[in-house]
Amino acid sequence: MTSLPAWLTDESLSAEIVPLLERRSEESLEQLAAEAQAITLRRFGRIISLYAPLYLSNFCSSGCAYCGFASDRSSPRRKLEIDEIKKELGAMKAIGIGDVLLLTGERTTAVGFDYLRRAVEVAAGLMPRVAVEAFPMTVAEYRALAECGCTAVTIYQETYDPEQYRKLHRWGPKKNFIERLETPERALEGGIRSVGIGALLGLSEPVAEAGALFRHARHLCRTYWKAGVSVSFPRIQPQEGGYQPAFPVDDRFLARMICAFRVGLPDIDLVLSTRESPLFRDGMAGLGITRMSIASRTTVGGYHDTDNAGSQQFEVSDNRTAEAFCQALRTKNLEPVFKNWDSAYNGPVHKEEVTCH
Amino acid sequence: MDSLQLGSYTFSSRLILGTGKFSSTKAMVEAIKASGTQLVTVALRRFNRDRMEDDLFGPLSEIGGITLMPNTSGAATAIEAVRAAHISRDLSGSPFVKVEIHPNPHHLMPDPIETWEACRILVRDGFIVMPYIPADPVLARRLEDIGCASVMPLGSAIGSGQGLSTAEMVRIIIRDSAIPVIVDAGLRSPSEACASMEMGCSAVLVNSAVAVAGDPAAMASAFARAVEAGLQARRAGLMPRSGMAVATSPLTSFLGRSS
Numbered sequence: 001m002t003s004l005p006a007w008l009t010d011e012s013l014s015a016e017i018v019p020l021l022e023r024r025s026e027e028s029l030e031q032l033a034a035e036a037q038a039i040t041l042r043r044f045g046r047i048i049s050l051y052a053p054l055y056l057s058n059f060c061s062s063g064c065a066y067c068g069f070a071s072d073r074s075s076p077r078r079k080l081e082i083d084e085i086k087k088e089l090g091a092m093k094a095i096g097i098g099d100v101l102l103l104t105g106e107r108t109t110a111v112g113f114d115y116l117r118r119a120v121e122v123a124a125g126l127m128p129r130v131a132v133e134a135f136p137m138t139v140a141e142y143r144a145l146a147e148c149g150c151t152a153v154t155i156y157q158e159t160y161d162p163e164q165y166r167k168l169h170r171w172g173p174k175k176n177f178i179e180r181l182e183t184p185e186r187a188l189e190g191g192i193r194s195v196g197i198g199a200l201l202g203l204s205e206p207v208a209e210a211g212a213l214f215r216h217a218r219h220l221c222r223t224y225w226k227a228g229v230s231v232s233f234p235r236i237q238p239q240e241g242g243y244q245p246a247f248p249v250d251d252r253f254l255a256r257m258i259c260a261f262r263v264g265l266p267d268i269d270l271v272l273s274t275r276e277s278p279l280f281r282d283g284m285a286g287l288g289i290t291r292m293s294i295a296s297r298t299t300v301g302g303y304h305d306t307d308n309a310g311s312q313q314f315e316v317s318d319n320r321t322a323e324a325f326c327q328a329l330r331t332k333n334l335e336p337v338f339k340n341w342d343s344a345y346n347g348p349v350h351k352e353e354v355t356c357h
Numbered sequence: 358m359d360s361l362q363l364g365s366y367t368f369s370s371r372l373i374l375g376t377g378k379f380s381s382t383k384a385m386v387e388a389i390k391a392s393g394t395q396l397v398t399v400a401l402r403r404f405n406r407d408r409m410e411d412d413l414f415g416p417l418s419e420i421g422g423i424t425l426m427p428n429t430s431g432a433a434t435a436i437e438a439v440r441a442a443h444i445s446r447d448l449s450g451s452p453f454v455k456v457e458i459h460p461n462p463h464h465l466m467p468d469p470i471e472t473w474e475a476c477r478i479l480v481r482d483g484f485i486v487m488p489y490i491p492a493d494p495v496l497a498r499r500l501e502d503i504g505c506a507s508v509m510p511l512g513s514a515i516g517s518g519q520g521l522s523t524a525e526m527v528r529i530i531i532r533d534s535a536i537p538v539i540v541d542a543g544l545r546s547p548s549e550a551c552a553s554m555e556m557g558c559s560a561v562l563v564n565s566a567v568a569v570a571g572d573p574a575a576m577a578s579a580f581a582r583a584v585e586a587g588l589q590a591r592r593a594g595l596m597p598r599s600g601m602a603v604a605t606s607p608l609t610s611f612l613g614r615s616s
Contacts, residue, residue: 028567045378
């Protein structure tokens with residue numbers, strides 16, 4: 001295997017947060033939460049930016065042990081055709097969504113780059129902000145997506161432990177740890193404006209995982225000074241494969257981890273999805289978390305055509321409607337914001353800016 | 358002069374308010390009204406014609422007595438800022454633009470090179486151009502030379518609440534500028550707004566300090582009064598600052614007297 005990048009093992013990059021994660025007392029968590037809340041309020045104010053995922057397809061060529069869409073699962077495979085994508089996006093717009101995350105599995109013949117690019121083009125014509133969470137691509141492919149209006153790319157490393165990674169990714173292109181690790185950099189090299197990273201919590205020892213994730217964020221911010229970097233905190237949920245997490249992460253540790261990231265990375269978006277329960281989401285909104293998914297479907301489609309959506313990639317814990325979730329945020333004196341971007345700013349970011357003489 | 362002159366527009370209020378970060382549109386509107394501000398900045402990002410309850414432009418356009426100053430927050434380059442300014446003018450009808458170009462989306466520091474370039478084009482295109490800039494006296498002069506209506510140096514980083522950490526540079530900008538100098542970003546308390554006005558600023562722009570206050574409307578009102586107080590104090594003539602005690606009765610008045 002190619003050697004690991006220096007940042008992954010340079011523990012000085014995460015020295016400030018690891019001690020915060022290793023503490024266990026109630027008092028230390030409360031103090032950390034107070035600090036995280038103050039930083040969040042100062043930097044982001046009282047708003048929570050909202051987005052929703054749209055699964056384009058559940059075709060997949062990889063065999064990830066923890067995933068409901070792995071290629072050995074029995075669920076029927078489906079992909080949205082372009083006119084279906086338009087209808088799904090129309091249904092999402094109808095509930096106010098202005099920020100969509102398009103998802104696919106690993107690259108297959110049925111769902112490859114050309115299909116994804118067309119989906120981005122269609123979405124960018126309807127939504128101010130379009131992000132993609134799909135298979136790793138080349139720099140040229142990312143550039144083409146940026147030119148079609150893709151603002152952001154989300155790619156989770158799943159686990160930063162190479163040995164665990166090897167065991168869990170049983171076959172397919174996703175087996176390549178280093179290729180996946182370098183994907184955010186290829187996206188940014190291609191002019192994608194913002195990248196989202198994360199570890200699927202539960203797959204590996206959580207303090208080590210959090211430290212590596214933090215180092216990854218620091219490395220990206222330091223290397224790509226114009227890049228937006230966000231960090232998500234997905235925790236493994238029940239799925240068709242029945243995988244049970246080897247290192248379960250409880251609510252207290254997850255809350256501690258999010259607060260520690262806010263203290264260590266005061267300016268970046270921290271993201272929490274509907275994988276988490278209403279109680280946990282409401283509690284963490286504004287407590288480090290600044291960006292949240294809403295009214296999510298983890299089936300293929302499912303916003304417009306609810307009958308043929310099929311099985312879920314994983315079980316959603318927060319099933320509240322958009323309006324019910326917004327009301328919960330307002331109760332906390334937080335404003336749900338459906339549009340916090342404008343298509344005027346879409347297009348690749350250039351390393352050397354071209355001025356408009 | 359009792360009013361703030363920006364392009365062909367005249368304002369009696371010297372407080373400009375930002376509209377981001379509020380807990381609700383209602384809280385924002387109440388703060389604007391309580392502040393008595395006449396100039397309000399709003400990001401194109403927050404114009405939302407698809408979901409009216411999420412839109413800031415609609416509620417702002419219904420408040421009487423204020424002028425909107427769209428801003429280009431989100432732009433990373435001159436090209437993007439120019440594009441956003443034109444879209445914003447088409448949507449709002451306002452000739453004002455606050456040029457905000459921050460290529461790093463985390464610390465949001467303004468890019469001086471791209472800002473100068475965008476301002477040059479937007480002045481040519483007939484906008485009243487108000488650039489948000491680092492507190493750099495040379496850049497400020499260069500922006501004045503190309504026709505900007507004001508310069509808006511940062512007091513400290515956006516949302517930091519660190520106050521007027523750039524005071525020395527802002528003083529030089531004020532001394533050397535013939536256009537209004539407006540401190541923008543970083544102010545935490547009304548006393549800092551007051552100090553900015555005492556120092557010679559023509560106005561101050563505040564957002565976070567009002568938006569995240571426990572009572573935004575009351576804080577907006579406090580800022581308005583602080584700005585007034587600072588301006589009044591400057592006009593009244595501040596006592597010179599000195600490093601040592603000064604006797605109230607002259608010590609050397611005996612010199613030259615006939616004995």
